[in-house]
Amino acid sequence: MKFYAFYDFVPSELARRGRIDFKVYTNSPEFHLDPGAIVGRLRPALRRYTIRASTIESTRTKADRHMDARYNIEDTSEIISPGLVVFREILEENVAKMVRIAGDPSRLRPHCKTHKMRQIIEMQVAKGVTKHKTATFAEAEMVIAGGATDVFLAYSLVGPNIARAVKFRQQYPQIRFSVTADHADPIRLLGEAMSAAGTTIEVLLDLDTGQHRTGVAADANAEKLYRLIADTAGLVPGGLHLYDGQNHQTDLAERRTAVMECWDQTAGLRDRLVASGLPVPRIVAGGTGSFPVYASINDPAIEVSPGTCAFHDIGYGQMFPDLDFQPASLLLTRVISRPTADRVTFDLGYKAVASDPPADRRVAFPDIPDAQLVLQNEEHLVVQTADAEKYQPGDELLAIPRHTCPTSALHKQAFIITGGKLVERWDVAARDRWLTL
Numbered sequence: 283m284k285f286y287a288f289y290d291f292v293p294s295e296l297a298r299r300g301r302i303d304f305k306v307y308t309n310s311p312e313f314h315l316d317p318g319a320i321v322g323r324l325r326p327a328l329r330r331y332t333i334r335a336s337t338i339e340s341t342r343t344k345a346d347r348h349m350d351a352r353y354n355i356e357d358t359s360e361i362i363s364p365g366l367v368v369f370r371e372i373l374e375e376n377v378a379k380m381v382r383i384a385g386d387p388s389r390l391r392p393h394c395k396t397h398k399m400r401q402i403i404e405m406q407v408a409k410g411v412t413k414h415k416t417a418t419f420a421e422a423e424m425v426i427a428g429g430a431t432d433v434f435l436a437y438s439l440v441g442p443n444i445a446r447a448v449k450f451r452q453q454y455p456q457i458r459f460s461v462t463a464d465h466a467d468p469i470r471l472l473g474e475a476m477s478a479a480g481t482t483i484e485v486l487l488d489l490d491t492g493q494h495r496t497g498v499a500a501d502a503n504a505e506k507l508y509r510l511i512a513d514t515a516g517l518v519p520g521g522l523h524l525y526d527g528q529n530h531q532t533d534l535a536e537r538r539t540a541v542m543e544c545w546d547q548t549a550g551l552r553d554r555l556v557a558s559g560l561p562v563p564r565i566v567a568g569g570t571g572s573f574p575v576y577a578s579i580n581d582p583a584i585e586v587s588p589g590t591c592a593f594h595d596i597g598y599g600q601m602f603p604d605l606d607f608q609p610a611s612l613l614l615t616r617v618i619s620r621p622t623a624d625r626v627t628f629d630l631g632y633k634a635v636a637s638d639p640p641a642d643r644r645v646a647f648p649d650i651p652d653a654q655l656v657l658q659n660e661e662h663l664v665v666q667t668a669d670a671e672k673y674q675p676g677d678e679l680l681a682i683p684r685h686t687c688p689t690s691a692l693h694k695q696a697f698i699i700t701g702g703k704l705v706e707r708w709d710v711a712a713r714d715r716w717l718t719l
């Protein structure tokens with residue numbers, strides 16, 4: 283395995299301040315001992331910006347702090363590429379940070395969609411995190427297999443999912459199970475199905491605080507819907523849910539203000555509901571960028587629901603520079619061809635890494651700072667670099683996905699690295715659309 287370094291910086295910050303402000307993560311002493319080498323590696327990629335010596339000094343300090351061999355893999359011969367590689371120690375640290383930020387494991391309801399692996403649920407349960415958030419029934423069954431006792435399927439149920447919810451309640455009667463709703467029709471159908479089966483289900487009202495994906499505004503209609511949930515036989519009012527995926531402000535102060543606006547809307551609705559005699563036992567809120575803000579609010583109803591930060595990725599690393607999570611899930615890829623003097627082709631097509639736009643930023647190669655992703659097909663990724671001649675077929679590199687959650691779902695198993703060694707493989711079990719139900 284090669285030594286490498288990767289850089290975590292924020293383009294908008296660069297543009298504003300006209301200087302480079304970044305962290306270097308490396309498993310090579312070469313980079314942090316020689317700031318000039320860092321500049322040399324970065325210059326082709328960042329030629330539009332001024333690099334100041336003072337920044338290099340601070341980079342050295344950060345590099346010193348992070349310097350370790352955590353991304354080293356002693357023997358890669360058993361890792362089929364493109365392979366999803368999870369660095370267990372980093373994952374454990376990320377999970378521990380999630381718990382620390384939440385303040386208490388009982389305030390944390392992590393979303394499992396990022397990894398979809400039972401073993402990671404077991405890791406979280408071992409840290410006292412027994413409440414989990416899911417988006418599919420497969421994920422719901424997977425988290426139960428991992429030891430979760432309280433499962434929130436944050437998805438509005440329609441079609442066959444209503445009957446699946448009944449079966450779920452019958453199959454897992456010991457599990458506290460809840461779902462979302464944001465419309466009178468599914469509320470009525472779910473209530474009828476639960477009543478007919480002689481059971482009940484908790485329903486959280488899904489709020490739209492600005493993302494405009496699902497949910498309703500926290501207004502009089504929301505009050506009416508929540509009362510409908512409370513009045514519908516077979517349903518139990520479970521509280522409120524908000525996912526503020528629109529809060530992607532890089533500036534922490536701006537993000538905090540925006541998140542607090544979402545919270546004010548939600549808390550206002552909660553107060554009105556409680557004043558009218560309805561129970562609002564919990565408010566499930568937030569994702570990676572916003573959960574530290576929700577966690578800082580002293581309100582016993584709050585449960586925070588980050589997902590991505592368990593693995594973290596380049597996308598959030600750049601978007602949220604204030605968060606101290608590290609990429610735990612990378613892709614091992616091999617050079618398969620060098621078609622021209624300045625091109626290297628890897629076995630890393632879009633069947634192995636999430637194909638989110640923009641196409642030229644789906645993955646980052648820490649080892650090739652000037653890499654331009656010029657072509658990607660199903661099983662090929664072509665990179666243009668001034669260093670192309672350094673690479674030969676069979677060479678291995680680690681790449682960091684821009685969006686880790688859909689990337690996991692493209693892999694049957696993850697290769698788990700502990701102490702620099704491949705120790706086991708974990709199934710990405712909930713990548714399937716259904717398990718038993």
Ligand SMILES: Cc1ncc(COP(=O)(O)O)c(C=O)c1O
Pocket residue numbers: 393415436525527568569570571587588589590591
């Ligand atoms: C409803 C819901 N909750 C929580 C999350 C986790 O958010 P993040 O990926 O920002 O951590 C997501 C992510 O898509 C989501 O859709």
